[in-house]
Amino acid sequence: MLLKQYYLNCLAHASYLIGDTTGGAAVVVDPQRDIQRYLQDAAENRLRIRHVFLTHFHADFIAGHLELRARTGAQIHLGARAEAEYPFVPMADGESLHLGRVRLTVLETPGHTVESISILVFDLDRDAERPHAALTGDTLFIGDVGRPDLRASLGWSAEELGRLLYQSIHTKLLPLPDSTLIYPAHGAGSLCGKNLSSETVSTLGEQRRVNYALQPMTQEEFLRLVTTDQPDAPPYFTYDAVLNTKERPTLQRVLERELKPLTLEGLLVLQEAGVQVLDVREPAEYARAHLTGSLNIGLGGAYATWAGTVLDRETPLALIADPGRQEEAALRLGRIGFDNVVGYLEDGITALEDHPGLLTGTERVTPAEAAKAIASSAKPLILDVRQPTEWQQAHIEGSVNIPLNRLKERLGDLPRDRPMLVHCAGGYRSSIAAGLLQHAGVEGVTELQGGLSGWEGAGLPVRSSPEYPADLPEGFQYQADFISPDEEQPFDRDWGCKVRDVRDARGRRAAAREVLWRGPRQRHASKGPND
Numbered sequence: 251m252l253l254k255q256y257y258l259n260c261l262a263h264a265s266y267l268i269g270d271t272t273g274g275a276a277v278v279v280d281p282q283r284d285i286q287r288y289l290q291d292a293a294e295n296r297l298r299i300r301h302v303f304l305t306h307f308h309a310d311f312i313a314g315h316l317e318l319r320a321r322t323g324a325q326i327h328l329g330a331r332a333e334a335e336y337p338f339v340p341m342a343d344g345e346s347l348h349l350g351r352v353r354l355t356v357l358e359t360p361g362h363t364v365e366s367i368s369i370l371v372f373d374l375d376r377d378a379e380r381p382h383a384a385l386t387g388d389t390l391f392i393g394d395v396g397r398p399d400l401r402a403s404l405g406w407s408a409e410e411l412g413r414l415l416y417q418s419i420h421t422k423l424l425p426l427p428d429s430t431l432i433y434p435a436h437g438a439g440s441l442c443g444k445n446l447s448s449e450t451v452s453t454l455g456e457q458r459r460v461n462y463a464l465q466p467m468t469q470e471e472f473l474r475l476v477t478t479d480q481p482d483a484p485p486y487f488t489y490d491a492v493l494n495t496k497e498r499p500t501l502q503r504v505l506e507r508e509l510k511p512l513t514l515e516g517l518l519v520l521q522e523a524g525v526q527v528l529d530v531r532e533p534a535e536y537a538r539a540h541l542t543g544s545l546n547i548g549l550g551g552a553y554a555t556w557a558g559t560v561l562d563r564e565t566p567l568a569l570i571a572d573p574g575r576q577e578e579a580a581l582r583l584g585r586i587g588f589d590n591v592v593g594y595l596e597d598g599i600t601a602l603e604d605h606p607g608l609l610t611g612t613e614r615v616t617p618a619e620a621a622k623a624i625a626s627s628a629k630p631l632i633l634d635v636r637q638p639t640e641w642q643q644a645h646i647e648g649s650v651n652i653p654l655n656r657l658k659e660r661l662g663d664l665p666r667d668r669p670m671l672v673h674c675a676g677g678y679r680s681s682i683a684a685g686l687l688q689h690a691g692v693e694g695v696t697e698l699q700g701g702l703s704g705w706e707g708a709g710l711p712v713r714s715s716p717e718y719p720a721d722l723p724e725g726f727q728y729q730a731d732f733i734s735p736d737e738e739q740p741f742d743r744d745w746g747c748k749v750r751d752v753r754d755a756r757g758r759r760a761a762a763r764e765v766l767w768r769g770p771r772q773r774h775a776s777k778g779p780n781d
Contacts, residue, residue: 252267253267253268255433260555261585262437262438262446264433265278265288265435266280267291267292267297267299268354268371269295269352271296271297273351274298275301276292276300276301278299278318279305279385281302281317282314283314283584283585284314284501285318288314289321289322300322301326302314303327303328303369305386305435306329306332306367307491308494309442309483310440310555311586312584312587316497317500327341327347328365331358335497343357344356351375352372353371354369354372357370357422361396361398361412361419363400363406364401364406366388368423370430382430385435389423390419391434391440391442392446392449394444394461394462395461397442397443397476398410398414398415399483404492409477429455433450434450437449437450441484443480485559499589504589505577505580505581508593509580509591510593510594511593511594517568526562527568527570528557528567528570529545529547530546530548530579533678535599536548536612536685537611537697539602539609541599541602542609542610545689546684549575549578549579551678553582554582557582559654559655563590567592568593573598612681612685612688612695612696613696614696615671615697615698616700617699617707617710624648628669629648630668630670631665631668631671632650632671634652635651635652635653635679636651636654636675636679637653643714646673652664654683657683661687661692664687664692669694671696672696673701680697
């Protein structure tokens with residue numbers, strides 16, 4: 251038997267090729283939209299891809315089931331409760347697919363979505379009774395479980411799905427042998443959960459010990475746990491979940507249509523007509539010079555996720571990329587279903603060398619220069635675009651925290667009568683923010699070079715308390731404060747909370763715990779001595 255995991259770091263997505271190396275039949279589970287790796291490995295192992303499974307309709311990427319069907323004739327398999335435009339084989343609980351000496355048995359595990367399934371993999375040459383592995387999709391992650399709140403706009407409440415998730419875990423997955431390998435569809439960095447490990451495989455026994463959501467608790471306790479503190483879901487998630495149920499063009503056809511060179515004149519005409527211009531170069535290059543009005547999301551970071559967060563999927567896109575990287579830029583947009591690219595600027599940014607009047611730069615200042623400006627009478631507004639949890643851990647005194655994913659909706663709250671110093675952790679998100687601010691007509695935008703990491707590296711002070719910044723715009727609030735370990739016992743006794751360490755075993759510290767609040771406010775235990 252062959253069982254190979256493919257991990258796509260930029261989307262924190264895991265997919266699988268499973269094959270019977272004797273008979274030659276193979277299946278791909280939860281494929282990414284660009285399928286060449288599966289085809290290549292199947293050919294090298296003399297396997298024929300006959301089937302493709304989706305454990306559910308993914309919200310964070312477009313799956314490659316239709317691409318595999320087009321290239322190999324593979325039959326698509328979905329959970330029995332799935333509904334889709336394309337033909338598929340519905341797989342009910344307990345049904346199996348045989349691939350020679352490999353058996354795949356489906357468990358219906360609703361909760362993350364109503365149609366979710368997990369797939370038990372049996373290597374019949376080793377053990378026909380005990381599963382070798384369970385491909386758990388977004389039901390069970392390493393260190394976490396799938397969030398149940400992503401289908402609210404499709405008619406399912408987080409409470410309804412959360413109760414299904416509890417039953418799926420306790421009646422379908424936890425009864426499996428401890429030796430069962432757990433292969434999820436996502437790892438750390440995915441927004442499909444809140445505590446995913448960087449590990450991409452574990453055993454059920456290990457997860458039973460260290461996964462916070464698998465600990466003994468009532469259904470009500472589980473619901474409170476998995477429906478709170480989830481990260482904001484990008485706006486494209488619902489769109490992708492629906493698109494994964496539809497017939498649509500294959501990625502190959504999309505790229506053939508999109509990858510057309512544009513002259514500078516042609517690009518400017520499109521921009522004037524409202525086309526979004528996306529510059530995919532790295533932040534430092536974008537800061538030096540970029541087409542006025544263009545936005546920056548560099549290929550070196552979580553490109554697709556941020557594109558799906560800050561771009562309008564209904565508005566056409568034109569790309570500015572270093573020569574040779576335009577296909578990568580379009581392909582990675584295609585992975586999240588943004589099939590709206592109308593072309594790319596031929597010769598990239600060099601096409602603008604003789605047109606300096608069309609260029610804009612973003613001033614970047616060193617930490618020392620930023621500190622001097624902050625201490626001056628013309629103190630800039632310090633805009634921190636990291637997540638609130640990052641801000642709480644460490645921030646520049648007086649900074650305003652507006653997470654990047656909320657910036658577009660909060661642009662109207664920002665003052666326009668003072669300079670603005672924008673920063674994130676290292677410079678990637680702040681470059682996206684600077685582009686959004688400049689596009690909205692905000693003047694005097696400066697970036698902190700190296701972000702907060704550079705600031706701290708220069709020995710400059712930070713605060714770690716969650717007190718309100720002095721110049722926080724009206725309407726912003728922080729909903730957490732901190733307790734020390736010696737406050738924990740009376741906090742538990744007086745307020746009826748539970749204390750759990752929700753990190754994986756490798757990261758645990760004896761004196762560091764997360765406090766899960768049952769009342770109207772939420773508090774978090776402070777860091778332990780080794781953190």
